[in-house]
């Protein structure tokens with residue numbers, strides 16, 4: 653292993669027809685890091701992942717993945733990357749073991765039986781090894797897909813929304829596995845729409861309209877949004893009307909109800925304080941200054957992002 657970054661790309665660009673879906677994308681991912689990849693539907697995450705692992709040829713930009721040139725050494729990259737696509741792409745009418753054995757044959761791996769046994773143990777699939785993949789729950793299917801991805805001991809794992817539709821317990825276990833793999837030296841780039849998953853990454857990148865809007869640790873991305881947030885709780889009936897009252901005030905950019913609490917945010921702290929001032933004396937309301945959440949930060953970044961011409965309105 654070297655200290656060179658696992659991924660280092662500059663100006664990555666991809667066009668489909670006259671639509672630019674990834675536009676001048678820069679990213680550095682250090683070895684052994686778990687890097688989250690977030691952004692609204694259609695923002696270009698999958699397209700970027702495919703360019704990084706050599707499945708799609710960029711129309712512009714350059715860079716390396718695992719020290720190999722993404723434009724000229726795609727084949728070398730593919731062999732050393734594990735890519736888990738959004739769709740379950742294993743055979744439902746084969747057992748867990750048969751699926752893994754099939755993948756081991758595709759990679760022409762030595763000592764196939766031993767390799768498959770190790771993967772079964774590693775992902776705690778051994779007890780179910782004879783079960784047909786088609787009969788597994790969503791969480792177990794994703795675990796099998798992960799086992800298949802790591803069978804050839806890749807240096808980089810690219811996971812495209814690996815836990816979409818999976819229940820919270822199975823998602824947590826899946827993320828525990830990702831952390832174990834990273835501790836063993838694997839680098840992971842993982843796209844997700846779940847905020848709790850973003851918070852389990854070492855660093856995150858947020859993409860909208862194919863452009864990188866923010867990158868850094870969760871704390872850095874929240875700070876970069878420049879948001880100030882207040883929480884206010886009170887009687888349910890008042891909270892409903894208060895949300896409308898606040899949304900109409902200059903200085904208030906977002907009002908989001910969470911049960912009987914509102915999260916009220918704005919990018920100018922002083923203007924926000926002025927906007928909420930008339931309501932702070934209401935005896936039934938409890939106000940507190942709060943840390944903006946990652947979700948608040950993303951929605952704000954998205955709202956502020958310049959909309960490229962031709963993009964659907966939001």
Ligand SMILES: Nc1ncnc2c1ncn2[C@@H]1O[C@H](COP(=O)(O)OP(=O)(O)OP(=O)(O)O)[C@@H](O)[C@H]1O
Pocket residue numbers: 668673691692693694695696697698699700
């Ligand atoms: N092969 C293709 N041909 C034409 N357009 C495409 C192709 N692949 C993707 N696109 C378009 O590129 C844009 C970005 O798609 P992409 O799948 O990369 O986004 P995403 O961020 O991964 O979205 P999601 O979160 O929904 O998975 C979308 O508008 C999509 O329709």
